[in-house]
Amino acid sequence: MGSGALSNDGRDVNILLVDDDARNLEVLESILSAPEYRLVRAQNADDALKALVEEDFALLVLDVRMPEMNGLELAQLIKQRKKTQHLPIIFLTAYYHEDEHVLQGYDVGAVDYLNKPCNPAVLRSKVAAFVSLYRINRALKNEIAERRQAELALSESKGEVQALVDQLRALATELIQTEERERKRLAAVLHDSVQQLLVSAKMRLAFLNREKDCEARQSTVDEVNALLSEALSISRSLTVELTPPVLQEAGLAAGLQWLAKEMADHHQFRVDCHFEPGAEPDSDEERRLLFECARELLFNAVKHAGVSEAELFLSRTDDERIQLIVDDRGFGFDLTKKRDATGESATFGLFTIQQRLVYLGGTIDIQSAPGSGTRIVLTSPVKRSNETFAQTADPQADDVGGIFQARDSATPISILVVDDHKIVRECLVGLLRMEPSIQVIGEAEDGPQAIDLAASLNPDVILMDMNLGAMNGLEATRIVLSRNPRIKVIGLSMHSEKHIADAMIKAGASRYLSKGVALEELLATIHECIGANGAAPAFATHSSPKTKRAAT
Numbered sequence: 086m087g088s089g090a091l092s093n094d095g096r097d098v099n100i101l102l103v104d105d106d107a108r109n110l111e112v113l114e115s116i117l118s119a120p121e122y123r124l125v126r127a128q129n130a131d132d133a134l135k136a137l138v139e140e141d142f143a144l145l146v147l148d149v150r151m152p153e154m155n156g157l158e159l160a161q162l163i164k165q166r167k168k169t170q171h172l173p174i175i176f177l178t179a180y181y182h183e184d185e186h187v188l189q190g191y192d193v194g195a196v197d198y199l200n201k202p203c204n205p206a207v208l209r210s211k212v213a214a215f216v217s218l219y220r221i222n223r224a225l226k227n228e229i230a231e232r233r234q235a236e237l238a239l240s241e242s243k244g245e246v247q248a249l250v251d252q253l254r255a256l257a258t259e260l261i262q263t264e265e266r267e268r269k270r271l272a273a274v275l276h277d278s279v280q281q282l283l284v285s286a287k288m289r290l291a292f293l294n295r296e297k298d299c300e301a302r303q304s305t306v307d308e309v310n311a312l313l314s315e316a317l318s319i320s321r322s323l324t325v326e327l328t329p330p331v332l333q334e335a336g337l338a339a340g341l342q343w344l345a346k347e348m349a350d351h352h353q354f355r356v357d358c359h360f361e362p363g364a365e366p367d368s369d370e371e372r373r374l375l376f377e378c379a380r381e382l383l384f385n386a387v388k389h390a391g392v393s394e395a396e397l398f399l400s401r402t403d404d405e406r407i408q409l410i411v412d413d414r415g416f417g418f419d420l421t422k423k424r425d426a427t428g429e430s431a432t433f434g435l436f437t438i439q440q441r442l443v444y445l446g447g448t449i450d451i452q453s454a455p456g457s458g459t460r461i462v463l464t465s466p467v468k469r470s471n472e473t474f475a476q477t478a479d480p481q482a483d484d485v486g487g488i489f490q491a492r493d494s495a496t497p498i499s500i501l502v503v504d505d506h507k508i509v510r511e512c513l514v515g516l517l518r519m520e521p522s523i524q525v526i527g528e529a530e531d532g533p534q535a536i537d538l539a540a541s542l543n544p545d546v547i548l549m550d551m552n553l554g555a556m557n558g559l560e561a562t563r564i565v566l567s568r569n570p571r572i573k574v575i576g577l578s579m580h581s582e583k584h585i586a587d588a589m590i591k592a593g594a595s596r597y598l599s600k601g602v603a604l605e606e607l608l609a610t611i612h613e614c615i616g617a618n619g620a621a622p623a624f625a626t627h628s629s630p631k632t633k634r635a636a637t
Contacts, residue, residue, distance in 0.1 A: 096123040098216050099140055103127045103156070104148040104177070109201075113146060116205045117212055130154035134162065137169050143219035144212060149178035173215045175208075177201055274323055282316035317579075329376075334551045334559065334578065335588035336365050337372045337407075338399060343584055344380055345397065354387050354394065361400035366407050371465050374447075375409050378438045378463055382411040390415025390459065406447075407465050414458040438463070497524035498615055501544040503535040503561070504577070505553050509600070513548065516604055523611070532556030532564075539565045539572060546611055551578040551589060559592045566593040573614040 100122055102113045110126050117124060125142070127133035129151065136142075145163070149156040156176060163169045179201035197211055286309045293309070296302045332340030338360045345356035366372045379397065386395045390413045398410035439449045447465035500523055504510040510528055517523045527542045529535040532553045539547060547565065551558040562574050576589035576597040586597040595614045598607060 096121055098219065099123045099125060099142045100212065100216075101125050101127060101133060101136055101142045101145045103130075103133045103145065103151075103159070105129060105151045106148075109148065116208055117146075122216075130159045130162075133159060137163065137166075137172075142172060144215045145172055145174045146208075146212070147174055147176055149176050173197075173218075175199060175211060175215075177203060271323070274319070278319045279316050282312045282319070286312040286316070330552070330578065331584040331588075332372060332376050333369070334557060335584045337375060338365065339584040339588060340372075340376050341379055341397060341399065344376070344383070348383055348387070352387050354383070356383060357394065357396045359396065359398045364399045364401045364407055366465065371407065374441055375407065375463065375465055378442070379409060379411060381438060382461055386411070386413045386415060386459070389418070402464065409463040409465075410460065411463075412458070412460045417453045417455050417457045417459050419455055497522055498546060498611060499524050499526045499542070499544045500611070501525075501527045501529065501535070501538055501542060501547045503529040503532075503547060503553070503558070504550040505530050506550075520608060523608070532558070532561035535561050536564050536568075540568060543569065544572060545615055546573045546575060549574050549576055549594065551576055551585065559588060562589070562592045562594055575610060575614060 098121055100117065102110055102117075102124055104110050104113070105128050107128065110128070114124050114126075125136055125140070127136055130153065133145075133147075137145075147156045147160065151159075156178075160174055160176075163172060163174070173196045175197045177199050196215070199208065199211075289305050289309045289312070293302060293305045296305060329340055329343055331343045338358075341360070342358060345358050348354045348356050366375065383395060383397075386392070392413055392415040395411060395413040398408075398412070400408050400410075402408050442449055442463060442465060447463065450462040450464075451459070452461070453459040500517060502510055502514050502517070502525060504513065507530070510530070514525050514528060517525050526544055527538045529538050533556060535547065535549065535553075538544075547562075549558045549562055553561065558576060558578075562576070565572060566574065570593075573596075574594040576586070576592075576594040577600050578585055578589075578597075579600050589597045596610050598610060
């Protein structure tokens with residue numbers, strides 16, 4: 086039992102009683118018996134020394150006269166040992182009464198000297214005094230040990246804080262440098278590509294004002310259209326690279342599927358995706374964060390894992406948190422190692438992810454070892470929306486008895502145009518109003534306004550922009566169609582990725598088109614949607630079929 090420890094019965098002080106006569110030991114035990122004392126017997130020097138090696142004692146009550154080795158000789162051995170050199174010894178004797186004998190006892194380390202038979206009250210009092218001193222000394226030792234431990238912990242904490250400060254400085258520097266690199270790259274793309282194309286288109290429009298020949302004018306229009314299409318394509322690619330629209334418009338799972346395809350196409354790195362239904366963050370911030378974390382971790386796997394594939398898991402935990410796991414069977418790494426052989430921080434990317442997750446209250450669990458691959462588990466808190474699709478549906482939507490009515494082929498198709506970009510919306514409305522078979526009956530700039538106008542105007546078709554801000558086109562489409570399934574919705578977006586189209590169709594849209602398609606294609610799609618009910622008017626034939634007008 087170590088210093089300060091309690092025995093199994095709760096006694097906290099050990100007292101060693103040494104006497105070769107068992108009867109004397111029984112007397113001592115009867116005198117000193119107390120709930121807080123643990124009395125240990127020894128009938129010879131060897132047993133006493135063994136007990137002193139194995140346990141700590143507050144006091145030794147020692148008989149002077151014993152066979153083989155007497156108490157004075159035993160006391161000398163005890164005082165020579167570092168562990169027991171300060172152990173208090175009370176000598177008991179029935180034979181040595183002379184002063185020289187008493188002095189000899191004190192010389193070998195005794196703190197008191199009692200003659201047998203001793204007064205029980207005196208013995209108990211002396212023992213209690215030494216036990217009190219022992220407890221005080223033990224408490225001081227414990228306090229010193231605790232202070233040393235606290236100082237060590239404080240020193241380690243200071244080191245960790247300094248390391249964290251250094252990492253944060255490195256992170257800030259890296260972010261500034263990355264931002265500067267991206268600014269220069271974006272400026273180069275805009276200047277060398279987009280701006281040059283737009284300037285060329287503007288110059289050709291100047292030629293168009295001077296051109297008299299119809300065929301030459303048409304050729305110039307085609308050139309302008311080609312230049313604008315190329316500029317649009319470059320801007321779309323740039324937008325996708327910065328923030329994939331599929332992430333905003335189709336959700337995290339679709340965004341991760343897109344990321345897996347990008348890793349395969351550009352890095353020949355296979356990502357096997359495993360997605361649990363319903364594992365979709367409600368917060369755009371969390372969605373973007375988890376996507377960026379997945380991209381960072383997959384890039385790390387490409388650069389450092391030494392493998393050509395990884396697994397990606399997306400699920401929802403029992404406590405409604407989103408969990409993202411990136412697992413590879415590559416080289417792995419030593420978690421205690423701060424830097425690799427090149428001096429580059431081997432855990433810097435993980436540190437960056439951790440800091441961003443902590444900001445939202447999330448966690449990161451890194452499981453890795455050299456030769457054993459790496460498994461990283463990200464968990465982010467999710468706040469579930471109180472307002473679900475079922476709650477936003479019109480309770481009277483089931484009563485649609487008069488909705489499906491045959492159309493008069495001469496009746497124009499009523500259109501509601503929904504787009505948050507004013508210029509695009511006005512251009513689209515202007516083009517549609519040139520068609521005799523189309524009647525634009527309303528315009529909306531966001532999702533809630535679209536829902537209200539759909540209910541009050543009851544259009545045949547809604548041209549629904551996907552990206553509308555707080556409530557995107559997907560959610561607006563679901564709510565509109567839950568209230569009036571007769572309406573046909575055509576999704577519009579600047580992007581043509583299949584994931585986005587699939588998401589819009591899944592939300593209930595009849596068709597999906599990329600913005601910038603020829604007006605003829607948009608008109609044909611509108612008529613096809615209405616024609617699906619068997620009552621659409623014939624598609625209008627235009628006097629100049631060679632000219633394709635852009636819808637937006």
